[in-house]
Structures are given as C-alpha cells and as structure tokens.
Amino acid sequence: MLPRLRMGLALVLGGLLVACAPRLxxxxxxxxxxxxxxxxxxxxxxxxxxxxxxxxxDVQWRVAAAMREVCAREGCDLGVGLGDxxxxxxxxxxxxxLFRERFADVYGPLxxxxxxxxxxxxxxxxxxxxGADARGAEVQVAYSRLNAQWVMPGRSYRALVGALAEFxxxxxxxxxxxxxxxxxxxxxxxxxxxxxxxxxxRCGAAGRAGGWCWGITRCSVTGNTGMPVSTTTCR
Amino acid sequence: MRDLxxxxxxxxxxxxxxxxxxxxxxxxxxxxxxMWTAVSGAAGEVGDGPVGVRPAAFAAYGQPGFLRLEITPDxxxxxxxxxxxxxxxxAREAARLRRG
Numbered sequence: 001m002l003p004r005l006r007m008g009l010a011l012v013l014g015g016l017l018v019a020c021a022p023r024l025x026x027x028x029x030x031x032x033x034x035x036x037x038x039x040x041x042x043x044x045x046x047x048x049x050x051x052x053x054x055x056x057x058d059v060q061w062r063v064a065a066a067m068r069e070v071c072a073r074e075g076c077d078l079g080v081g082l083g084d085x086x087x088x089x090x091x092x093x094x095x096x097x098l099f100r101e102r103f104a105d106v107y108g109p110l111x112x113x114x115x116x117x118x119x120x121x122x123x124x125x126x127x128x129x130x131g132a133d134a135r136g137a138e139v140q141v142a143y144s145r146l147n148a149q150w151v152m153p154g155r156s157y158r159a160l161v162g163a164l165a166e167f168x169x170x171x172x173x174x175x176x177x178x179x180x181x182x183x184x185x186x187x188x189x190x191x192x193x194x195x196x197x198x199x200x201x202r203c204g205a206a207g208r209a210g211g212w213c214w215g216i217t218r219c220s221v222t223g224n225t226g227m228p229v230s231t232t233t234c235r
Numbered sequence: 236m237r238d239l240x241x242x243x244x245x246x247x248x249x250x251x252x253x254x255x256x257x258x259x260x261x262x263x264x265x266x267x268x269x270m271w272t273a274v275s276g277a278a279g280e281v282g283d284g285p286v287g288v289r290p291a292a293f294a295a296y297g298q299p300g301f302l303r304l305e306i307t308p309d310x311x312x313x314x315x316x317x318x319x320x321x322x323x324x325x326a327r328e329a330a331r332l333r334r335g
Contacts, residue, residue, distance in 0.1 A: 049302040051253025053278035059299045060279035066318040067301060070326070076303070082253030082275060119253065165306050168247070170239060176254055201242035210334075212306055213247045217239065220252040222261045222272040224287035224294065 033154035035169075037078075037113060042162030046075050048112070051082030052119065054102045064106045071110055078161070079112050083119025083173060083218040088128025090121060090136035094143040104147060115159055116140065116152040117169050119218050120176040131177030134186040155192075156200040163209035169216040170200045176219045244270055248332070249311075251275065256282030258300050258315050260293040260329040271330065273313055275302040293329030302329070309334050 048067055053060050070076070091098045107114065118140055120131030137155050144152040151159065155171035174186045185191040203213035243250060244267035253276035261272040271292075276282075277299050284296045293315055300317040315329040 043307065045304075045306040047304040047306065049251055049273065049275045049304060050278035051274075051276035052256055052280045055279035057279060059281060062320075062322055063278045063299050063301060063318050065322060066316060066324045069324060070303065070316060074303070080251055082251060084253065084276075084280075087279070164308060172239065175239075201239055202246055211308070212249070212311055215243050215247040215250040217250060217252045219254040220250065220272055220274055222264055222289065223255055223259055223274060224285035224289050224291065 031154065033157040035115065035151050035153050035157050035159035037151065037159055037161065040077050040161050042164045045161055045164055046077050048076050048079040048110070048114075049082070050079065052084040053081065053106075054084055054086040054121070056087070056102055060102070060106065067107075068109060071112075076110060076112050079107070079110065079114035080167070080216055081114045081116040082216065083117050084121040084129075085116060085119065085140065087121050089124035090118065091139055091143075092136075094139055094146055096139075099143050099147065099150070103150060108149060113149050113151050115167055115169055115216060116144075116150055117216055117218060118152075118155075118171055118173050120173045120178070123173045123177070125179065125182050127178075130179040131173050131181075132179040133182045134171070134174060134192070135182075137171050137173065158202075158204065160204075161211075163211050165212045165214060166203040167214045167216055168200060168203060172218040240267065249273055256280045257285075257297075258293070258295040258302060258317070258329075259291050260302075260313055260315070261289065262292050262330075271332065273302055273329075275300075277301070293327065 086098055086102055118137040121129045122140060123131045123134050123136040125133035141152050141154060144150050157169050159167045174181050174192060175188060181187040201215060247270055249271040251273050255274050255276045257277055259274040263270050278301050281297060281299050295315060295317050298317040303314040305312040310333045312331045313329040315327050317325050
C-alpha cells in the first residue's frame with residue numbers, strides 16, 4: 001500500500017511540476033560521438049548482451065558467474081548493457097560506490113569493454129524507475145571517463161569494429177519514463193527525442209563496407225509482454 | 236520509439252533492447268522487413284510470462300539469463316543462456332542469420 005501511495009503522490013507532484021515548465025521543442029544538436037574501443041577481432045566477434053542487471057541481488061551475481069563460465073569456454077570480446085544498470089535509482093555522482101558494487105566488481109573479471117546505455121531506473125527522479133531525470137545518464141557518461149570498461153561517451157554514440165560490425169547506441173530511457181521529464185527537452189516531443197529521430201539511427205563505415213549494423217536501445221516496439229506492446233511506457 | 240524504429244528500419248540488421256525482464260528474439264516484423272529484434276532484460280531481474288502471442292524465434296520467460304552473439308562477415312548467431320537457481324547454465328541457439 002505504501003509504495004502505491006508514494007507512487008501516486010509522485011505522479012501528482014511530478015505532473016504539477018512539469019505542468020508549470022515551458023515546453024521546449026527547439027532543435028538540439030546531437031553530436032556524432034564515436035566510441036573508442038581497443039582492437040577487437042574483425043573476423044569473428046563474440047558479444048555478451050545483458051540488460052536490467054543492476055539489482056545487486058543474487059540473480060545479478062548468478063548471471064554474472066554464468067557469463068564468466070560461458071566466456072571462459074566459448075570466448076567473449078565485447079559486451080552490451082541495455083540499461084537499468086542500477087536499481088532502484090542510478091548514481092547521482094560518477095564517484096558513487098554503486099559503480100564499483102554493481103558493475104566493476106561484478107563484470108570487471110570478464111575483461112571486455114561494455115557498450116552501455118541508460119535505462120529508466122538510471123534516470124530516476126522522484127521514484128525509482130520513473131525515468132524523469134536524464135541527468136542520471138550524464139553521470140554514467142562521466143563514469144565512462146573513469147573506467148574504460150564502461151563505454152558510454154555520450155547519450156548517443158556509435159562504435160565501430162573494423163568492417164565487421166557497427167553499433168549505434170541511443171538513450172531512449174526518456175521514452176520509457178513513467179513521469180514527464182524534469183527537463184522539458186527530454187520529454188516525448190521535446191528536443192532530445194525529436195532531434196534523434198533519424199540522426200542517431202545510423203551506421204556509417206560498417207554499413208558501407210557490408211558489415212552488420214546493430215542498434216542498442218532501452219526498449220523495443222516488438223515483444224510479448226506488456227511493456228513494449230503498450231505505448232504508454234515506451235512511447 | 237516508433238520514430239526511432241522507423242529511422243532504424245533499412246539501416247539496422249538487429250535492434251538490441253532490454254526493459255522487459257525476459258529473453259526474446261523476433262524475426263523481422265511486417266512493418267520492417269530485414270530488421271530483427273533481440274531483447275535481453277533478465278540479467279538481474281526476472282519477470283512474468285508473456286501476455287502477447289507474437290511468434291518469436293526464441294523466448295524464455297521467468298528465468299534469468301543473457302544473450303551472446305557470434306558475428307562473422309557472412310553470418311551471425313544469437314545464443315540464449317538461461318541460469319537455474321543452482322547456477323546450471325542452459326545454452327540454446329536462438330537465431331542464425333546469413334548474408335545474402
């Protein structure tokens with residue numbers, strides 16, 4: 001009952017706060033950020049793909065142990081983290097011990113870089129998972145400058161692996177938010193989502209060379225559970 | 236999100252996403268021929284079963300796990316790994332795509 005009450009109050013408060021803020025739809029310049037990666041195999045690339053991992057629970061540690069087992073047997077060169085890197089809410093500072101507890105200690109032994117995107121829990125404002133504060137993404141971008149294993153040079157970026165593969169990563173957490181964004185620019189219909197419509201969904205060199213092009217996003221429009229089927233939480 | 240998917244259609248071979256606490260791999264949908272979708276959102280949290288009936292190339296619900304890709308110039312293979320409570324790992328080939 002208490003969590004429901006708290007969520008209800010947060011929704012009301014969030015609605016009041018954002019109702020008073022100006023709508024901002026001016027165009028936002030989205031820089032073409034290229035991630036720097038160490039030299040990776042260009043003939044056979046093996047990639048771990050995980051999401052919603054940052055709970056700190058036995059489940060996270062058990063899956064991480066399974067990853068180590070599989071990578072020791074089959075090999076892994078690169079990782080992808082699809083958001084909700086922290087529960088219930090993301091760190092507010094790049095020096096937070098959460099980065100060590102939920103990422104470096106858990107996945108450091110794998111020894112591969114991870115292409116990361118933030119999730120709605122990482123961008124929490126009033127309630128864990130509300131996705132309303134995109135400053136959480138900026139904290140994770142700042143952490144990428146402290147730990148080379150955490151690759152997130154911007155809220156959107158591209159990463160090239162020779163002519164074999166190219167990944168474009170986009171912070172779509174604001175589209176999975178339960179509350180309107182704290183900053184008008186991050187709201188659906190705001191400058192961040194609008195400016196990224198086409199400009200961020202692209203592969204360059206790999207596409208031209210016939211390589212594989214991969215999109216890395218928080219949420220999907222294809223699925224069999226309530227969230228991606230519904231457009232209320234993934235607009 | 237549909238705007239981004241529209242932009243990615245014809246560009247991306249595969250879209251990777253989380254948010255759903257399950258493992259799912261879908262062949263291209265009618266709205267976008269050629270673009271696969273792979274969902275991996277069960278590396279720390281496990282969700283309930285499916286509520287939809289969209290045919291999936293692979294799906295695992297109610298079990299933690301992750302995906303692993305093997306990418307070569309000519310083919311890509313998506314492997315799905317589920318992890319039991321005792322730590323036993325089960326690997327299954329979820330999809331195999333070939334160029335041309």
